[in-house]
Amino acid sequence: MLTIKNLHAKIEDNEILKGLNLEVNAGEVHAIMGPNGSGKSTLASVLAGREEFEVTEGEITYQGKNLLELEPEERAREGVFLAFQYPVEIPGVSTINFMKTAVNQVRESRGQEPLDAVSFLSMMKEKMKLVEIDQSLLNRSLNEGFSGGEKKRNEIFQMAMLEPKLAILDETDSGLDIDALRIVANGVNKLRTKNNAIIVVTHYQRLLEYIVPDFVHVLYKGKIVKSGTKELALELEAKGYDWIKDQVAVV
Amino acid sequence: MSQSVELKNSTQEILSKITLEGTIRNQAREALGSLGLPASKNEEYKFAPVTRILEKNFNLSNFTVESSKVTDISSFAINYLDAHVLVMINGSFNKSLSSYDDRELKIELLNQESGKLGTLADYKTDALVAWNTAAWSAAIRLVVAENITVKKPVIIHQIIDTTNQEIKCFNRVLIEVGKSSELTVVEKLDTIGNQHNGFSNVVTEAFIEPNAELNYVSLQTDSSRRYHFSQTSIWQARDSRANCFTLTMDGKFIRNNLQVILDGEGCESHLLGLYLVQGDTLVDNHTVVDHKKANSFSNELYKGIVDDNARGVFNGKIFVRPNAQKTNAFQSNRNILLSDKATVNTKPQLEIWADDVKCSHGCTTGQLDEEALFYLRARGIGEDTARAMMLYAFAGEVIESLKSETIKSYIDSLISERLHKNF
Ligand SMILES: Nc1ncnc2c1ncn2[C@@H]1O[C@H](COP(=O)(O)OP(=O)(O)OP(=O)(O)O)[C@@H](O)[C@H]1O
Numbered sequence: 001m002l003t004i005k006n007l008h009a010k011i012e013d014n015e016i017l018k019g020l021n022l023e024v025n026a027g028e029v030h031a032i033m034g035p036n037g038s039g040k041s042t043l044a045s046v047l048a049g050r051e052e053f054e055v056t057e058g059e060i061t062y063q064g065k066n067l068l069e070l071e072p073e074e075r076a077r078e079g080v081f082l083a084f085q086y087p088v089e090i091p092g093v094s095t096i097n098f099m100k101t102a103v104n105q106v107r108e109s110r111g112q113e114p115l116d117a118v119s120f121l122s123m124m125k126e127k128m129k130l131v132e133i134d135q136s137l138l139n140r141s142l143n144e145g146f147s148g149g150e151k152k153r154n155e156i157f158q159m160a161m162l163e164p165k166l167a168i169l170d171e172t173d174s175g176l177d178i179d180a181l182r183i184v185a186n187g188v189n190k191l192r193t194k195n196n197a198i199i200v201v202t203h204y205q206r207l208l209e210y211i212v213p214d215f216v217h218v219l220y221k222g223k224i225v226k227s228g229t230k231e232l233a234l235e236l237e238a239k240g241y242d243w244i245k246d247q248v249a250v251v
Numbered sequence: 252m253s254q255s256v257e258l259k260n261s262t263q264e265i266l267s268k269i270t271l272e273g274t275i276r277n278q279a280r281e282a283l284g285s286l287g288l289p290a291s292k293n294e295e296y297k298f299a300p301v302t303r304i305l306e307k308n309f310n311l312s313n314f315t316v317e318s319s320k321v322t323d324i325s326s327f328a329i330n331y332l333d334a335h336v337l338v339m340i341n342g343s344f345n346k347s348l349s350s351y352d353d354r355e356l357k358i359e360l361l362n363q364e365s366g367k368l369g370t371l372a373d374y375k376t377d378a379l380v381a382w383n384t385a386a387w388s389a390a391i392r393l394v395v396a397e398n399i400t401v402k403k404p405v406i407i408h409q410i411i412d413t414t415n416q417e418i419k420c421f422n423r424v425l426i427e428v429g430k431s432s433e434l435t436v437v438e439k440l441d442t443i444g445n446q447h448n449g450f451s452n453v454v455t456e457a458f459i460e461p462n463a464e465l466n467y468v469s470l471q472t473d474s475s476r477r478y479h480f481s482q483t484s485i486w487q488a489r490d491s492r493a494n495c496f497t498l499t500m501d502g503k504f505i506r507n508n509l510q511v512i513l514d515g516e517g518c519e520s521h522l523l524g525l526y527l528v529q530g531d532t533l534v535d536n537h538t539v540v541d542h543k544k545a546n547s548f549s550n551e552l553y554k555g556i557v558d559d560n561a562r563g564v565f566n567g568k569i570f571v572r573p574n575a576q577k578t579n580a581f582q583s584n585r586n587i588l589l590s591d592k593a594t595v596n597t598k599p600q601l602e603i604w605a606d607d608v609k610c611s612h613g614c615t616t617g618q619l620d621e622e623a624l625f626y627l628r629a630r631g632i633g634e635d636t637a638r639a640m641m642l643y644a645f646a647g648e649v650i651e652s653l654k655s656e657t658i659k660s661y662i663d664s665l666i667s668e669r670l671h672k673n674f
């Protein structure tokens with residue numbers, strides 16, 4: 001589904017990604033871990049099409065297409081979804097109106113009729129249940145004054161509405177208490193099928209007990225320096241990153 | 252040096268053309284003579300060099316106005332608004348295009364000084380107010396008795412017809428809302444012809460008696476050759492409410508002075524403004540909120556979206572006089588610049604002489620939030636729609652509290668069209 005080859009990306013004059021390789025197939029869950037500042041969010045932003053990051057080398061193929069040629073909205077319409085590490089607040093735009101526009105523009109790009117108000121509402125009700133989010137929150141300005149947990153839940157709600165093929169969850173678990181974490185993870189698991197793939201960026205093994213990954217990667221200084229199965233996450237939790245940094249230094 | 256001589260000259264020229272007489276007119280004439288039209292260094296007109304602009308674009312030695320031959324102004328009407336319609340064209344009242352009755356309020360047409368006219372708008376400090384006060388040709392007086400809620404709004408079309416000649420006109424409006432009464436007035440700028448430049452100078456004075464309410468809406472959306480000066484002075488007695496809204500979307504030069512005097516306890520004033528300007532429009536909103544008595548509340552919100560070479564100016568003065576304890580006064584001016592050449596100059600000026608008050612002010616000017624734009628696009632929303640959504644949300648806050656649904660939806664349609672709303 002997604003193939004990243006030798007990806008280099010910079011912002012201003014700092015090279016952040018320095019030759020990253022990754023292969024993700026349909027039905028798989030990949031976890032990406034790594035110390036602060038190693039480039040995890042940068043990778044997520046590049047995948048979503050953020051223009052501030054300049055790709056200087058390498059390629060990204062998504063479902064046979066050159067992902068780098070697509071505008072952010074085209075990527076979303078092709079099924080790429082990024083749950084932001086820091087969702088932005090947009091005063092005056094309610095989640096409901098915004099989602100209605102988003103869902104219908106995505107449908108339009110696929111040649112589908114826009115949803116009428118009734119079908120949209122019933123779809124929304126169903127997805128709200130999935131992430132246990134309250135309608136009053138969705139009537140309010142997007143993320144404005146939301147708690148950290150509410151923002152993250154709203155991201156997963158949007159994911160549920162858009163039913164992406166490739167979802168990238170950037171630290172969706174950070175700052176959540178255990179109940180909120182369980183709700184978010186359950187929501188994600190219910191959206192898991194053999195046709196879609198999920199990349200979860202996280203610092204904590206705790207999430208991976210709920211969303212069990214097929215692969216775990218360590219991103220360090222702009223490269224994936226180690227890959228393994230879910231046991232790698234346990235090892236990282238126990239030992240930290242120093243042993244990996246040492247290995248990289250030796251090489 | 253040579254410039255100040257020129258300024259003197261155009262002031263002299265203007266004075267020599269004013270022939271009308273009256274106690275206040277004569278005083279105003281004198282004031283204009285001693286003030287002179289604002290010089291380029293005048294702090295109040297720093298970003299709106301009105302004298303230079305008028306000298307450059309108008310013939311100030313000829314003020315003759317031919318009457319308009321227009322017979323249909325239906326295109327200027329606000330859809331579905333059932334209103335008392337008053338039509339001013341080129342500085343005189345047009346009876347045949349107007350339609351109103353005086354069951355709910357008294358509507359009078361004046362061409363001479365009378366009653367409170369000229370007693371509120373300060374012609375001693377502002378030369379443009381002095382000019383109007385000396386030279387006005389027609390006035391509309393609206394009087395609401397006590398305990399009457401006037402159901403139909405009054406709409407005053409301030410029309411200029413520039414089909415055949417350049418127009419300069421001077422009108423007045425006098426509004427008196429009696430105790431515990433309510434009135435809505437809409438002043439709307441409209442232009443016919445648009446073949447020549449047009450300058451209108453309109454002074455509006457409003458007196459709101461105890462417990463009464465005035466909703467005052469000013470719509471400036473007409474023509475790129477309009478030069479407009481307005482002074483709106485509102486006096487509030489105790490427990491009264493003033494809700495002002497000013498929308499500017501077009502015009503070459505628009506200068507609005509809005510002054511609200513809270514001269515009693517328990518007053519509430521809302522000053523809302525929205526300017527969505529493009530091309531080379533210059534819009535300058537100068538507001539004064541003058542708290543003279545205790546326990547009153549004022550809230551001011553002006554927002555601007557400025558594109559192309561357009562310029563926006565906001566100057567907001569708040570005075571809290573020594574007696575005005577427990578005043579709550581808030582002010583905010585927010586701007587979005589859509590092009591590199593667009594500019595905004597904003598200046599809050601708070602002068603507070605009382606010690607037990609709550610006042611706040613804030614101003615921001617910036618670009619559209621790129622992060623937010625990316626967020627919307629990352630959900631599949633096209634860039635144009637995402638932009639429109641954000642701008643519409645930004646502008647929408649200002650119209651939210653408009654009381655009349657008909658006026659609100661009319662304004663909403665103007666804004667939606669300007670911002671290319673397609674969602
Ligand atoms: N806009 C920017 N300008 C300059 N440098 C940036 C910018 N954004 C990110 N960086 C730098 O890029 C590097 C990688 O940042 P990134 O956000 O991708 O890290 P991360 O792995 O997601 O970290 P964390 O675990 O803290 O979220 C950091 O050194 C960061 O300071």
Ligand SMILES: [Mg+2]
Nearest residue numbers: 040041042085
């Ligand atoms: Mg990050």
